[in-house]
Amino acid sequence: MRIKLHTRFQNSAGERVRIVLNLKGVAYDYVAAPPVTSDAYRAINPQGLLPTLEIDGVTVAQSMAIIELLEELFPTPSIFPADPILRAKVRGFAQHISADLHPINNRRVRKYLETEMGQSEAAQMAWYRHWVAVTFAALEAELKRCDAAASFCFTHQPTLADFCLAPQMANARRFDCDLAPYPLLVAIDARCRALPAFAAARPEAMPDYSPAG
């Protein structure tokens, strides 16, 4: 089985997938994708969004769909808790980031705000920080109700919830978001960063990394 991940170093949805591939010890080829609006990229992913997983020439879009597939193909170690309700809570936490935060703050949306709505750089930054604050407050509140002894979002092992959280925390720092109100998120993120699977998935560790962004 030949696995390729079409992504880019800054692509945080791709970073989730890279963490999963690392944790499961799955070998893959990292492919620095061409512009998502190019014909070359649309040919492998009509959605025009990153990342795309390619398995023996067959392509799959959407990080959350890719990760569920990887869990099915390579079940050990699992990225979910064994209990169905806890697994649902993990997926619900992850989706709150992957569906209700990340797409709203995505580059294509900010570009629309600028070009079609004439919004200044400052207004775009306020937008970005607003959705981070709304979402992180909810995530922090959710974790406050959970097992206080858990090292990661819900459990003692990192799960899909953590794979979605960690790249988003890095983004929030890059955009100067105030993280002081979220001590649980900050502590969990620090534990994630210390794990090799997370560290090896960071933008700075990617072959196409450039400090210019």
Add this chain to the structure above:
Amino acid sequence: MRIKLHTRFQNSAGERVRIVLNLKGVAYDYVAAPPVTSDAYRAINPQGLLPTLEIDGVTVAQSMAIIELLEELFPTPSIFPADPILRAKVRGFAQHISADLHPINNRRVRKYLETEMGQSEAAQMAWYRHWVAVTFAALEAELKRCDAAASFCFTHQPTLADFCLAPQMANARRFDCDLAPYPLLVAIDARCRALPAFAAARPEAMPDYSPAG
């Protein structure tokens, strides 16, 4: 097992879950939720988004997490194809709607455009239609590459892809989006609407329905 779905008639993420409950023949209590910003609602769902599933007093947020849980608890009939790659394609199609279209066009986002960015009703409508057009064009392109004989998005039975598509088509009509460029989506949606599980999940069939919206 006592199942409650906290939703509202216009909540299209909730409509996805209602279709699944209907298809699987799972009995549930429909609870018309109070305002999502209220303390009463935040107590059951800190994310402040609809819907919430409650099973014997335990709550789960996010429609996609709820649906995966229902599939695990009530596996027959399945809402996914048996083949793992096809299942991933279904999830990828569904996520493109649930993550990259629906949250961007959600009411709370349009409200921000209005109150924080001073965008007119016309500008908000252009925003709404822009993201529908971008997403539907990609979905149509994706289906064009698939099994032409399939009655639904990828297969001969409706799956999660169809549960996400149908409510979004109704929303697009409500917002006067031009659907002529998407003949495959329109045909599939018509087949979905003819099924009792979809019809019984429609906003008009809900106990809190009001034509005023």
